Amino acid sequence: MNKIEILQDTTFSQDGSGTIRYTKNGKLLESKPLACPYPGYRCFNPIQTVFVMNYTGGSCLVMAPTSAGKTLIGVEFCKRNLKSGGNVIYTTPTQALAREIYKTLKQFFSEVYLKLTGHDEEVGLPSSGSIIVTTYEAVQLGLRNKVSWARTVGGIVIDEFHHILASRGDIIEEIVAVGLLRGTPMLCLSATLPEPHKLINWIGVSLFIYSKWRPVPLERVILDDDFYKIVAQYATDNAKTIVFVGTKKIGWSILERLYEQGYRVLNETVPFLKNDSTGDLPFVAFHCADIPWEEQVLIEKKFREASDFNLLIATHTLAYGVNLPADRAVVIVMRINHDGRWTFWPTPIDILQMEGRAGRFGLREKGQSVIVPVSGKPAQRSKMVNSLRGELNDCLSIEFEPFLRKQLLKGDGIEQLLHLFLVPFIYFNDKLKQKAMINKFYSLNNTLKSLYPVIVGDLTRKGYLCDGKLTAKGLFTVKAGLTIxxxxxxxxxxxxxxxxxxxxxxxxxxxxxxxNSFVKKADICRVEDMFSRLGVFSKIDDLVFVYSEIGEGERESIKEFLYWINGFFYFLETLHRVPGLVAKSTMEYKSILRGMLTALRLGLVSYSYEELYLTGCSLRSGLPMEYCLLSSIPGISYMRGHALVLALKASKALPPRLKQPVAEYIEKYCETKDFDSALKKALSYRYKDRKDLDREFKKIKEKLQLAKLQGLLFRDKLVESIIEFSEKSFFAEPVETSLLEVSMPT
Structure with missing residues (x-):
């Protein structure tokens, strides 16, 4: 194994000049940046140069600051490992980052595919010679389901590898375990990892590169001052600044204060009253999981491009999820009590990751990190400043402890443990190989001897295993990626x-x-009162009662889901769009529908084709099953869909039928005086201003007329394609009869 450390006094400029100073296995060496053959790149930077010169195959770990050019290292890794046959998988923690990587790799390779689910969705996808860009969850399910793009893998790039320390660490451990068993070369990329030697030993890397050199030098200051005051002074600065906050509550409070001071807020969906007036002060915005996806995309684009938008407030997820460099990173740090001891939030490791956003190569000579401890007492704040300095200097020396291992040691990872012990059975029939796979998990390799027979026995009693093989119930659980x-x-x-x-x-x-940030207790009470007046609440209550009678279940989750598909957010008139986390949940409709189809094929459930069709459509649209086909009318989204549902119910119209001509339905139910009156009444629940109501009424009527002229049918083509493709390609390989012998669980 070659260990290379790039020294801090390395020099480099965009014209290709500079000297790379590094040690290789302890020996001091110097080199010049190598010329880069790719269009738009004059030369490789120092980290890329060292990789190109020293990577000869096998697995590699690269630890380098954020924005240090690790993606181009990924390009070189892909290029070399495509030659060995199979696809190369490039996996990231988020869909947003996967889309960015996909766009980048399209510049270098002709065969690049973006796959955001662990299922085959199209016929003829190459099984070798291509780059597959995907997320952790998608590659995990792709490997389990033996989809075409994951059957022959020539290499795997795992970006943002430090996520092994966070809640999805078990997924990364599974990807690595499969790679180790198959002898697949892996490239692990990260900015912040403690005790890298433990990873080196686990993965068996042939090359380890660690860079103390940073493309843009970083200046760090820790300020003992009021964080509102500090943020306000940067709001009019020309430097691009990201303010990282520990909670959404703090983020919204900063945004509201800036709005009150006259700054233009880019967010449309906010938890405070906001008028449409515009001022002369620059734009500001808050980026977090709650804001609608459309607004997230707009904010990211404008922050990169606009000269009048230089201050972005964000939660810590932005540090991991999107490539959004800035000139300055401001990190607001709190003290929290975690498991009985006081610690910093964000953690020192998180802070290093956030600092990685500071510095735009070629635009500024240095990046700046401003860390601001928060405490009501000045004396306490002063202590935090001193403590932070020490912890930030030492944080990469702490113990490497993946999230899964921490959960197991605390006794909180039983669900994950049961699921993970099922996983080897989908890859191997041989008992020794099953045990070998368990042993490849970093967090499990010391627990194998004592736990293996106990857990396998428990899974057998619960009906997930039988005679050392997955039952239909077990197969469903693993293929769908579910917990027990x-x-x-x-x-x-x-x-x-x-x-x-x-x-x-x-x-x-x-x-x-x-x-989420936009829903207060008073809002819930108000909507529940509206549901009661409309006769909706009693139906929801009856359904919740019936489902709760069969077991403890998740009463609150069922109730809130039924609120959602019955128009909860429609009645919150201050919201322009559905909050991001709720919309993100409904974006899971593809994987959920495939899971239900798997259960159906295995004989575990007895849904009809139409029930599954309407279920997928309802999940995708956020409309109740009876009326979800309304979303097949172009321009009818969640908000307008619920206005139509209310109007159709009030005018005693029947729900649309699957594949019924849209024109036939509109002529019968949507062109009457009763319907028009009911639609205006429905819109009055959301629009208090008469002009706004009349404008929205006119738009909905226009959408209906346009759909009528287009000769459409009530059908959801996206849902339809999932069901039809599933019919053609349910198992990549024949299923053993013994897998189907277990009856439906009671």
Whole structure:
């Protein structure tokens, strides 16, 4: 194994001049930057040069600051490992980052595909010779489901590898375990990893590169002052500044204060009253998971490009999810009590990651990190300043402890452990190979001997294994990527045979919740009162009661999901769009629908084709199953869809039928005086200004007339394509009969 450390006194400029100073296995060396053959690049930077000169195959770990050119190292890794046959998979923590990497790699390779689910979605996707850009979850399920693009893998790039320390660490451990068993070369990229020698030993890397050199030097200051005052002084600065906050509450409070001072707020959806007036002060914005996806995209684009938008407030997820460099990173740090001891939030590791956003190569000579401790007491703040300095200097010396291992040591990872012990059975029939795979997980390799027979016995008793093989129930759980709790809850709901979309909501990655920055307790009470007046609340209550009767289940999650598809956000007139986290949940409709199709093919449930179709459509649109086909009319989104639902119900119209001509339905139910009156009444719940109401009424009527002229049918082509493709390619390989012998769980 070659260990290379790039020294801090390395010099480099865009014209290709400079001297790379580094040590290789302890020996001091110097080199000039290598010429780069790619269009738009004159030369490789020092980190890229060292990789190109020294990578000869196998796995590699690269630790270098954010924005240090690690993506081009990924390009070189892909180029070399494509020659060995198979696809090269480039995996990232978020879909947003995957899309960015996809656009970048398209500049270098002709065969690049973006795959955001772990399922085949199209016929003829190359099984070798291509770059597949995807997310951690998608590659995990792709490997399990043996999809075409993951059957023959020549290499895997794992970007932002430090996520192994966070809540999705078990996914990264599984990807690495499969790679180790198959002998697949892996490139692990990260800016911040403690004790890298443990990773080197686990993965068996042939090359380790660590860079103390930074493309743009970083100046760090820790300020003992009021954070509102500090943020305000940067709002009019010409330097691009990202302010990282520890909580959404702090982020919104800063944004509201700046708005009150006359700054123009780019966010349309905010939890405070905001008029449409514009001032002369620059734009500011808040980026977090709650804001609608459309606004996230707009904010990111404008921050990169606009000269009058230089201050962006963000939660720590932006440090990991999107490539958005700035000139200055301001990090607001709090003290929190975690597991009985006081610690910093964000953590020192998080702070290093956030500092990585500071510095735009070629535009500024240096980046700046401003760290601001928060405390009501000046004396406490002063202590925090001193403590932070020490912890930031030492944080990469702490113990390397993946999230899964921490959970197991605390006794909180039982669900993950049960699921992970099922996983090897989908890859191997041989007992020794199954044990070998478990042993390849970093967090599990010391627990194998004592836990293996106990856990396998427990999974057998619960009906997930039989005679050392996955049962239909076990196969469903692994292929759909579910925890044992999710599987049990799904089958509990499915046994009711009452409202399939509620069954489907058990398959969300996280329990469905309406909790976000924009919903207050008073809002919930107000909407519940509206539901009661409209006769909706009693129906929701009846459904929740029936589903709760079959077991403890997740009563609150079911209730909040039913609120969502019955128009909860429609009645919050201050919201322009649906909050991001809620919309993100419904974007899981593809994987949820495929999971239900898997259960159906395995004989575990008995849904009809139409039930699955309407379930997928309801999840995608946020409309109730009876009326979800309204979303197939172009321009009818969640808000307008619920206005139509209210109007159609009030005018005693029947719901649309699957594949019914849209023109036939509109002529019968949407061109009457009763309907027009009911639609205006429905819009009055949301629009208090008469002009706004009349404008929206006119737009909806125009959308209906246009759909009528286009000769459309009530059908959801995206949902339809998932079901039809599933019919053609349900298993990549034949399923053993023994897998189907277990009856539907009770």
């Amino acid at each position: 709790r999710q599987t049990e809850e799904f089958f509990r709901r499915a046994s009711v045979r009452m409202y399939p979309v509620v069954d489907a909501s058990a398959l969300f990655k996280e329990p469905f919740t309406l909790e």
